[in-house]
Every structure is written in C-alpha cells, then in structure tokens.
C-alpha cells in the first residue's frame with residue numbers, strides 16, 4: 001500500500017494507474033476505521049482496480065459545539081486496517097492541502113440544496129455544505145470512477161449522488177449496507193464514546209426501526225403514528241437517550257410526508273446518549 005499526504009503525489013499514482021487501464025475506486029473516510037468502513041473498501045476492491053482510501057477529519061462539517069477536536073484518531077491502526085483489507089493507496093491530506101487558506105478562508109462552497117433541508121441537515125446547520133465541499137475536493141484530487149458511501153449516512157449519500165449529477169463529476173456513487181454490531185447497533189467511530197450502559201441501550205434504535213418497518217408491512221400508513229411508536233420504544237428501552245429527531249420521509253426527496261405513506265420511505269433517527277449523537281435509518285416499501 002502506498003501512502004501520500006499531498007494531492008499532487010496522489011494524482012500521479014492515480015493517473016499512472018488510469019493510463020495502465022485501471023479503474024479507480026474511492027472510499028472517503030474520517031478515519032478511526034471500523035468494519036463499516038472496511039465493507040466500503042471491500043466493495044471498492046471487488047469493483048475497481050485501484051482502491052484509494054482517504055482519511056481526513058473535515059473541520060468544516062463540524063458545528064462550533066461539535067466534537068471536531070476530540071474526534072477519535074488512530075493513524076497507526078488505520079494504516080494497518082486499510083492495508084490489510086485491500087487499500088492500494090492511502091491518502092491522508094493535511095489541513096492546508098484541503099483548505100489552502102484554512103477552513104475560515106474557504107470562499108467557494110458546494111451548496112447541497114433541498115436534500116439537506118431536513119433530518120441531519122436541519123439539526124446540523126452547515127454540516128452537509130462542509131461534506132459536499134470536501135467530497136468535491138476529493139473528487140477533483142483523485143478523479144475516481146466510483147466512490148463508496150455507507151447507507152448509515154443515507155442523506156449524505158443522496159446529497160453526494162446529486163452533487164455528482166448536478167456538477168458533472170464523472171463518478172458513480174455506490175452505497176453499501178450498514179454494518180452492525182451483534183446487538184444491531186450501527187458501527188460508528190463515535191461508538192467509542194459510549195459507556196457500557198449506553199452501548200447496551202443504544203441497540204434499541206435498530207429494534208425500533210425494525211418495529212416501524214414491521215408496522216408498515218402490517219398496514220400502518222400514518223407517519224406520525226410510526227414516529228410516536230419509535231419515540232415510545234426508545235423512551236422505554238433507552239432511558240439515557242435524548243431524541244434529536246425521528247422522521248419518516250420520502251426516500252427520494254427526503255421531505256417529510258404530507259399525508260399517508262404511498263411510496264418508499266426512509267425512516268431515520270438521530271439520538272443523543274450523553275454528548276454522543278448516533279444516527280440510523282431503514283428504507284421501507286409500503
């Protein structure tokens with residue numbers, strides 16, 4: 001595995017591979033790799049010739065009171081995991097490589113549009129603008145044919161797919177199912193913040209989403225009833241939880257439903273355990 005820190009070194013390797021007829025797969029991450037990230041690497045490994053994993057904790061997608069400073073980092077472990085699971089090129093750009101004038105000096109941004117209006121976009125103002133901008137930078141730097149994103153961050157993947165389409169990046173956005181712990185809890189770098197008790201309670205999030213999917217299968221079509229049932233399941237199963245949002249939205253537009261469920265929906269939630277914000281979702285066809 002090669003490892004580089006600058007765009008020009010990365011581009012040299014990527015372009016050489018492309019000239020040799022190789023396709024390029026990109027897995028953008030913020031590091032502290034876990035099995036969720038590694039399943040994206042595995043998908044890229046299967047579908048493309050040169051697998052590029054990037055690690056960059058992107059300051060512009062964190063709000064002023066969020067966990068940018070204390071976001072978990074372990075470069076040595078990440079390097080070993082990335083290499084062991086089939087990464088060919090590890091790109092670890094510096095802050096100034098990604099933001100030449102610093103994050104505060106960035107003047108041109110990618111506005112994520114209406115897909116960012118609800119769900120995490122509503123709770124974390126500016127978050128998806130930071131995400132879309134940094135991913136656009138990575139696309140420009142690494143010129144991937146395919147880029148891999150997790151369904152856990154469903155809204156993020158939808159925004160990136162739309163960005164690629166609207167800005168004409170010649171990249172196919174691929175999504176990979178959420179990897180979970182045995183309890184059902186979605187794997188996340190942030191799970192490391194959870195106490196044992198919180199981690200146990202957090203498994204109720206998946207259970208509540210599955211229950212909602214079951215209710216839809218059984219004929220429930222009222223989004224408010226579904227949201228209420230999820231909230232009450234969380235309240236009883238996880239007393240330490242504080243719900244940020246529970247929302248049933250159109251799976252295409254990510255807009256809250258006006259009336260009853262008629263098309264595919266995304267049931268999504270964000271819940272705090274102490275200072276740790278966890279998200280999860282499920283897509284359901286009525």
Ligand code: AMP
Nearest residue numbers: 029030031036149150152153178179187
């Ligand atoms: P992050 O490092 O948290 O920014 O995540 C980098 C990529 O990994 C994103 O596309 C995430 O959606 C994806 N990802 C994170 N957790 C999981 C998971 N549990 N299963 C699948 N993909 C994941």
